[in-house]
Amino acid sequence: MKLRTKFNKIIYWIPSGVWLIIMFVMSSVSIEPNRKRNILGMIVQTIKELFMKSSIQFINFIGNNIDKVYHSFEYLIFTLLLYYALRKTYRMNTIKSFLIIGIFIPIVAMIDEIHQRYTATRITSMGDFIADIIGMLIMFTAIMIFNGLRRKYAIQKD
Numbered sequence: 001m002k003l004r005t006k007f008n009k010i011i012y013w014i015p016s017g018v019w020l021i022i023m024f025v026m027s028s029v030s031i032e033p034n035r036k037r038n039i040l041g042m043i044v045q046t047i048k049e050l051f052m053k054s055s056i057q058f059i060n061f062i063g064n065n066i067d068k069v070y071h072s073f074e075y076l077i078f079t080l081l082l083y084y085a086l087r088k089t090y091r092m093n094t095i096k097s098f099l100i101i102g103i104f105i106p107i108v109a110m111i112d113e114i115h116q117r118y119t120a121t122r123i124t125s126m127g128d129f130i131a132d133i134i135g136m137l138i139m140f141t142a143i144m145i146f147n148g149l150r151r152k153y154a155i156q157k158d
Helices: 003-027 039-052 057-064 066-090 094-117 126-152
Strands: none
Touching: 003 066, 003 094, 066 094, 066 126, 094 126
16 A cells, blocks of 8 residues: 555544544543633533523533533544544445444543543543443434435435
8 A cells, every 4th residue: 555545544533533632631631610720620610500590401401411411522523533534444334334433432431431530530430431422322323314314315425
């Protein structure tokens, strides 16, 4: 394989690799509200307070569980980036891509939770792990819907 071809394949993996690094760095950062020096903690606390002021019960529920929403969102994005890289570099069909991602994401989520166990001010949580998996499943659903719509309306691939 030519060097240029290898570089062209590697370029598709850079976003998922960068996102993985960001996820692990963020796992090392405290999001406790009493840490006013921490910008992430201030942002999360502000969003939580805004949601909790709502009289709508669902929005209030999200405010109480903003950490789980955050976990789902970060793994939703990670799933999309991995799917894109697999499709672009190995030309895998959706089912094979989902199978590989469905094995890889839980392993990463588990390592992330173990990492948090040994990080000051962070705790390991089965709820966070489940939120990570839910993020992956939401993205799987979105991809399936998108692919179905693309087939239905005969939209060309990139």
